Amino acid sequence: MEDLSCQIVSNGGEEEDEQVGGSSIPPCLPVLPPNKRKLILHLDLNNTILVSDTATGQGPRAALNSYLSTVAWGRISASGEWQLVSDRPSVRSPCDGAINYYTYFGRDGNFVNNKIGQSFRGVYDDHMKMLECPGKADERFTQQGEDGRSYYWILPSFFHMLESLHLEGRQFCVILRTFGVDLPSVLQSVHAALQGKHPQFPQLQQVPLTTDLTVGKIRCSKRDIVVTHGSDRISTKPKERNVYQYFSSMDGIGGFQDHFDWWARNNFQAAGGKPFWIDPTDCNTQHIIIDDNIRLSDQDTIVNCRVLSDQKKGKESRKAPTSELYDICLVQTDLLRAIAEKDYFLDCIRLCEENYEQYLQSFQVE
Numbered sequence: 001m002e003d004l005s006c007q008i009v010s011n012g013g014e015e016e017d018e019q020v021g022g023s024s025i026p027p028c029l030p031v032l033p034p035n036k037r038k039l040i041l042h043l044d045l046n047n048t049i050l051v052s053d054t055a056t057g058q059g060p061r062a063a064l065n066s067y068l069s070t071v072a073w074g075r076i077s078a079s080g081e082w083q084l085v086s087d088r089p090s091v092r093s094p095c096d097g098a099i100n101y102y103t104y105f106g107r108d109g110n111f112v113n114n115k116i117g118q119s120f121r122g123v124y125d126d127h128m129k130m131l132e133c134p135g136k137a138d139e140r141f142t143q144q145g146e147d148g149r150s151y152y153w154i155l156p157s158f159f160h161m162l163e164s165l166h167l168e169g170r171q172f173c174v175i176l177r178t179f180g181v182d183l184p185s186v187l188q189s190v191h192a193a194l195q196g197k198h199p200q201f202p203q204l205q206q207v208p209l210t211t212d213l214t215v216g217k218i219r220c221s222k223r224d225i226v227v228t229h230g231s232d233r234i235s236t237k238p239k240e241r242n243v244y245q246y247f248s249s250m251d252g253i254g255g256f257q258d259h260f261d262w263w264a265r266n267n268f269q270a271a272g273g274k275p276f277w278i279d280p281t282d283c284n285t286q287h288i289i290i291d292d293n294i295r296l297s298d299q300d301t302i303v304n305c306r307v308l309s310d311q312k313k314g315k316e317s318r319k320a321p322t323s324e325l326y327d328i329c330l331v332q333t334d335l336l337r338a339i340a341e342k343d344y345f346l347d348c349i350r351l352c353e354e355n356y357e358q359y360l361q362s363f364q365v366e
Contacts, residue, residue, distance in 0.1 A: 044291035062109030179260035210252035
């Protein structure tokens with residue numbers, strides 16, 4: 001009988017991935033302490049700060065069911081049957097050869113009610129309870145679940161992140177990025193919260209962040225990548241750095257719709273995903289993107305990460321594998337933690353800042 005035992009990686013596992021070192025990019029010296037850098041935080045919506053999906057019509061209960069199917073792992077037996085290897089949810093594969101339920105069987109908005117998913121019923125019930133919104137429902141901040149109850153729409157951990165970064169004196173901006181169509185309503189909700197209208201976060205009116213309600217677009221082609229926002233139009237031609245500098249100069253909170261059709265045309269691989277740039281020579285800024293569809297395999301991930309200023313072969317940038325920047329600039333959302341822990345996004349940021357220091361030091365200084 002095949003041995004299905006494996007060492008399970010806990011949520012937000014602490015295993016370190018092999019990093020790509022020995023590059024010829026010299027970091028900016030002296031390297032500033034992390035708390036002095038401006039943070040550019042690119043955040044996904046669905047399964048990152050929202051537990052719902054307008055595109056598929058899923059409410060919070062179905063959305064959490066579907067998410068749990070992505071963190072339930074199994075192996076294929078000799079008879080070709082998918083067999084669960086652990087009843088502990090994990091964003092990363094717990095062992096070699098494991099395949100998550102979602103990949104093998106497809107979307108299941110009723111996951112915890114089937115035979116395999118019953119193992120996760122307790123986790124599901126606990127987190128749905130945490131999502132329940134106390135007090136009078138406000139349609140700007142709550143959503144009605146399939147059972148008629150009121151649930152948080154935007155996760156409290158997101159609003160807590162905004163407040164905490166402000167109290168820490170950090171310079172930062174938030175760029176919401178999605179393939180979907182939820183941005184106008186999400187931006188309106190965030191704007192209302194920053195005006196002190198969120199019943200659980202009235203203190204947000206003290207946070208001096210502006211919300212840009214104009215939704216931008218990012219469109220990709222073989223020729224270039226074009227970012228449009230209002231009257232602004234920025235292209236990677238003639239220089240990719242133009243887009244990087246545009247995002248780095250942003251303040252407050254804004255949103256951009258990414259190019260889903262381009263990702264689909266590229267078979268949902270990294271090369272067609274959400275474009276994202278980092279620049280190790282920029283000592284003033286760190287970009288971080290948080291998205292539940294970030295995967296260690298570049299054959300099944302959502303971010304096309306480019307490292308600027310690579311001197312090799314005279315190219316302006318190089319494509320970085322996800323493994324090089326995982327938990328450094330690329331964070332795979334652990335939705336269960338984002339629901340349960342108010343400091344979840346802050347912890348992600350702190351981990352990335354610590355790891356980014358080591359990443360910069362791994363480059364050879366010329």
